[in-house]
Amino acid sequence: MTLDAAWARRWMTQAAAALADAKDDLTELDRQIGDADHGVNLDRGFRAVVAKLEATPAPDDETVGAVLKLVATTLMSTVGGASGPLYGTAFLRAARVTDRAHLDPPAVIALLEAALEGITARGHATVGEKTMVDAWQPAADAAAAADEGTTREVLAAAARAADAGATATIPLVATKGRASYLGERSAGHEDPGARSTAILLATAVAAVEEP
Amino acid sequence: MTLDAAWARRWMTQAAAALADAKDDLTELDRQIGDADHGVNLDRGFRAVVAKLEATPAPDDETVGAVLKLVATTLMSTVGGASGPLYGTAFLRAARVTDRAHLDPPAVIALLEAALEGITARGHATVGEKTMVDAWQPAADAAAAADEGTTREVLAAAARAADAGATATIPLVATKGRASYLGERSAGHEDPGARSTAILLATAVAAVEEP
Amino acid sequence: MKKLLDNPDQAVDDSLTGFAAAHAGLVEVHGLHGAGPVYVTRAGGAVAGKVGLVSGGGSGHEPLHAGFVGDGMLDAAVPGAVFTSPTPDQITPAIQAADAGRGVLAIVKNYTGDVLNFETAVELAEAEDVQVATVVVNDDVAVEDSTWTAGRRGVAGTVMVEKIAGAAAARGDDLAAVAAVAQKVIANVRTMGVALAACTVPHVGKPSFDLADDEIEIGIGIHGEPGRHRVPMAPAAQITELLLEPVVADLGVGAGDTVLLFVNGMGGTPLSELYVVYGRAHALLAQRGVTVARSLVGNYVTSLEMQGASITVLRLDDELEQLWDAPVRTAALHW
Amino acid sequence: MKKLLDNPDQAVDDSLTGFAAAHAGLVEVHGLHGAGPVYVTRAGGAVAGKVGLVSGGGSGHEPLHAGFVGDGMLDAAVPGAVFTSPTPDQITPAIQAADAGRGVLAIVKNYTGDVLNFETAVELAEAEDVQVATVVVNDDVAVEDSTWTAGRRGVAGTVMVEKIAGAAAARGDDLAAVAAVAQKVIANVRTMGVALAACTVPHVGKPSFDLADDEIEIGIGIHGEPGRHRVPMAPAAQITELLLEPVVADLGVGAGDTVLLFVNGMGGTPLSELYVVYGRAHALLAQRGVTVARSLVGNYVTSLEMQGASITVLRLDDELEQLWDAPVRTAALHW
Numbered sequence A, B: 001m002t003l004d005a006a007w008a009r010r011w012m013t014q015a016a017a018a019l020a021d022a023k024d025d026l027t028e029l030d031r032q033i034g035d036a037d038h039g040v041n042l043d044r045g046f047r048a049v050v051a052k053l054e055a056t057p058a059p060d061d062e063t064v065g066a067v068l069k070l071v072a073t074t075l076m077s078t079v080g081g082a083s084g085p086l087y088g089t090a091f092l093r094a095a096r097v098t099d100r101a102h103l104d105p106p107a108v109i110a111l112l113e114a115a116l117e118g119i120t121a122r123g124h125a126t127v128g129e130k131t132m133v134d135a136w137q138p139a140a141d142a143a144a145a146a147d148e149g150t151t152r153e154v155l156a157a158a159a160r161a162a163d164a165g166a167t168a169t170i171p172l173v174a175t176k177g178r179a180s181y182l183g184e185r186s187a188g189h190e191d192p193g194a195r196s197t198a199i200l201l202a203t204a205v206a207a208v209e210e211p
Numbered sequence C, D: 001m002k003k004l005l006d007n008p009d010q011a012v013d014d015s016l017t018g019f020a021a022a023h024a025g026l027v028e029v030h031g032l033h034g035a036g037p038v039y040v041t042r043a044g045g046a047v048a049g050k051v052g053l054v055s056g057g058g059s060g061h062e063p064l065h066a067g068f069v070g071d072g073m074l075d076a077a078v079p080g081a082v083f084t085s086p087t088p089d090q091i092t093p094a095i096q097a098a099d100a101g102r103g104v105l106a107i108v109k110n111y112t113g114d115v116l117n118f119e120t121a122v123e124l125a126e127a128e129d130v131q132v133a134t135v136v137v138n139d140d141v142a143v144e145d146s147t148w149t150a151g152r153r154g155v156a157g158t159v160m161v162e163k164i165a166g167a168a169a170a171r172g173d174d175l176a177a178v179a180a181v182a183q184k185v186i187a188n189v190r191t192m193g194v195a196l197a198a199c200t201v202p203h204v205g206k207p208s209f210d211l212a213d214d215e216i217e218i219g220i221g222i223h224g225e226p227g228r229h230r231v232p233m234a235p236a237a238q239i240t241e242l243l244l245e246p247v248v249a250d251l252g253v254g255a256g257d258t259v260l261l262f263v264n265g266m267g268g269t270p271l272s273e274l275y276v277v278y279g280r281a282h283a284l285l286a287q288r289g290v291t292v293a294r295s296l297v298g299n300y301v302t303s304l305e306m307q308g309a310s311i312t313v314l315r316l317d318d319e320l321e322q323l324w325d326a327p328v329r330t331a332a333l334h335w
């Protein structure tokens, strides 16, 4: 079973719904150690993504990359803050390596790795700095380790790892992003960007149609 | 028994103490229907009066009027607000009619009437407008009616009437002073200036030494 | 109550000390640290050949009045205790200091305390041979039956009176003419205010009035006194209408009129919200065919940290417009 | 939460609508009511022969940045959502609009979001053949171990950078020279802030952090983010020392130095309290033999209605002093 542009579109619809549900929770996480806007930022961005996709009819030969590129530019121009360019770049890089109609497991792994690279290229964060990288890095690693599985299994491994990675940010002291200003006081709170990453990847799995 | 300058000085000391005690209550009354400063204003003023009197040694031939004039100018220059010029003028006018060493009952009545006239001359309020006039007017009237009594009895009658007059302001709708801006909403609260008048006159009685 | 101050009794003195230090070239503050009666004058003293302008009132309305001392506006300002009129012994020397021989205009906000204290002070100044004219600002339309009250209060419109009379004095008008211009402004300016949350007077320590989370107070003054009535919290568009409506009605402005629109913050409201109100008010006036030719938005006549705003409309003619545009160089207004 | 607004989603748009109406001769606001990317430019567009200046950042800091657009300061400002960096599609056209052929200086406050969005926007503008230099303001000494964080934040000192770089551009400096002046200001300006009470972001509806009645938060930023540590509420004199001490130490100013002292309000603190702090800070600097040659007191870089203040010290030399004094004509700074 391969993933196509329709999957990418379903992914975005489900991501928007899940992020809308999580809006207040994400904002509350950001209120604890940031500036109380992460949920609001992503909700604004992903609502715009859905609107944009709905306004852009899918050509028959639509590639996954074409969808992801639309997502990237929309996030870039509607989210703002730190997460806007980071998620924007993630989708932009992912789009570059998915310029085809169907993604097989290696392509899904490439997608996740490209996204991670985009985020670190822009934000210069490494694992352990209490950022979304703490969800993306284990996700990409877990995907690579699951390369024997189906596309769904690869994505599911990534989503589980992202979820664990997000949880693991709780005790960390932030050294990147806005939470870093809090120093020691940032410990004890989950990083909002890592949590939103976990939500995003969970919807990527949910959007895979059962065979 | 007549009243002399020493009585006037005792009066002011006791008034300052009583107004200091009542400071928060008077301010709270003013918070309800004014600008929450009446107690603070009078406390500032009467503390200054006491300081001024202490700094001004009494000559042997000191008149009551000389004391009251010092009180008047001190209140005028330290109280501010509406009550400063009103009480200031009251004491100034009272000083004019008490320029002698000893006050007999008719002189005490004249003192109260002059004070009342000073207040109405400046403030143009009449009885029923929910101001200090509602305490001063009955006080002056009761004093005049008690003209057969001792100086202490005259003052006591005035003080009782002022107290009743202050209480009687509760249901009134203010038409003068800051409380008038509240319209109907000023009803149900005692007028702070009427209450401070009652306190002032009560201490005038207390300052009379038993024969 | 959390405030940036050391001791409520010293707060006005401490604030004026900072004001004097920050604007040393512009103003001089007299009587600090108990040295005598407190008042503020221009750094250079009275300006030869010019009518002097003095205003004053309780503190807590900053930048009013001291922030308006300088070229093209006031020559002296007299700050009382917080929300308490200053006393004659402060006002009289301020009037004398503002006099350069052509007389002084006293600009008084209509509160019993201010009126009474200025009255006495003016008498004393006149006894010292200073020629004084007095105008009483009473722009607050929240006070409806002014015959049954102490009369309308003077609120935010005071800025317009001080600026425009200041410009008339600066161009060389004599005392009668400056007073006439001030009266013309008073006749043409109206204001109405709202509080979303009350302020706390430092030595009182609790809010001047109690307001529920879903209530606002309409028709407030600037002394933390409660307003005329309470209504449920409403969107800015509706609040703007509630304030603008009576102002426009009372002033009788309509199609063809030209006005200055002033949205004033009470101290605790962010500028961004004042602009929201300004935008709504501007649009409502435009709908009625009123031309908004000049504008002012900001915290100019405050009530400590009160959350709220007032809307002021001044009907303009060519003279008032020119005098408004005339240069001004004070701590708080500058062009 | 009581705010003068209609709908949190529209608040920035509504506020800019009012801003545009109030300052029509001075600024133009692009993209209102969903017409396109939102940014603010001078009414007349780019000034021929002059290097352009652009700044931007999240909204909620008014009058920063839009209030500083005009002669002698910025050519364009880019407001994001409340406390959220604007996006490249807003910033790029603002940069293009500010370009009169001599290039554009982008003044960025050091926040990950601002830096990233400006980075992208600058790339896009350069692709359209605009020459762009970027400076990053990072004056906040509250961020101690800046190697272990995203680096020092840009806060109130941004006003000094924008004013002085604006004056350099106005006198005709080329892009490299304007950027060098901006860097000189950045090298010589430091700030530290305190919150007495947090602010409430409109679409969040509750305070950005929780602070007990007897606590204050030291070392806050301007985005409602919590500060570095909490201390018990203290008198103004003590708070002033807590803020000024690290600023002076980090900047290394001492006897013989000349500085500009800026006491900035966070939005909900009355001017009178800012002057109390100013007075204390001025006296402390004087005690150390530091000459305070220029001053600024007021709400210039705010955090919505946050109660609090920051103290900024800029070390001056003749050039910076002259550029600070140079004429400026914007909605919020004018001389």
Ligand SMILES: Nc1ncnc2c1ncn2[C@@H]1O[C@H](COP(=O)(O)OP(=O)(O)O)[C@@H](O)[C@H]1O
Binding pocket: A030, A034, A035, A037, A038, A041, A042, A080, A081, A082, A083, A084, A086, A119, A122, A123, A124, A125, A130, A131, A132, A133, A176, A177, A178, A191, A192, A193, A194, D083, D084, D085, D112, D113, D114
């Ligand atoms: N340098 C960085 N690298 C990776 N992720 C980052 C970086 N800085 C911030 N983030 C992520 O962005 C999230 C915050 O996003 P958001 O609240 O939308 O933006 P802002 O911090 O500008 O308000 C953080 O929780 C963190 O996961």
Ligand SMILES: Nc1ncnc2c1ncn2[C@@H]1O[C@H](COP(=O)(O)OP(=O)(O)O)[C@@H](O)[C@H]1O
Binding pocket: B030, B034, B035, B037, B038, B041, B042, B080, B081, B082, B083, B084, B086, B119, B122, B123, B124, B125, B130, B131, B132, B133, B176, B177, B178, B191, B192, B193, B194, C083, C084, C085, C112, C113, C114
């Ligand atoms: N016109 C007036 N005539 C008589 N008394 C007045 C008048 N106006 C106000 N008062 C009295 O002054 C009191 C208020 O005094 P105070 O609070 O010290 O001054 P302010 O109203 O200026 O704050 C009122 O309670 C009232 O008794």
Ligand SMILES: [Mg+2]
Binding pocket: A030, A034, A035, A036, A037, A038, A081, A178
């Ligand atoms: Mg955030």
Ligand SMILES: [Mg+2]
Binding pocket: B030, B034, B035, B036, B037, B038, B081, B178
């Ligand atoms: Mg009072």
Ligand SMILES: [Mg+2]
Binding pocket: B035, B037, B081, B082, C058, C083, C084, C085, C113
């Ligand atoms: Mg008062």
Ligand SMILES: [Mg+2]
Binding pocket: A035, A037, A081, A082, D058, D083, D084, D085, D113
């Ligand atoms: Mg943000």
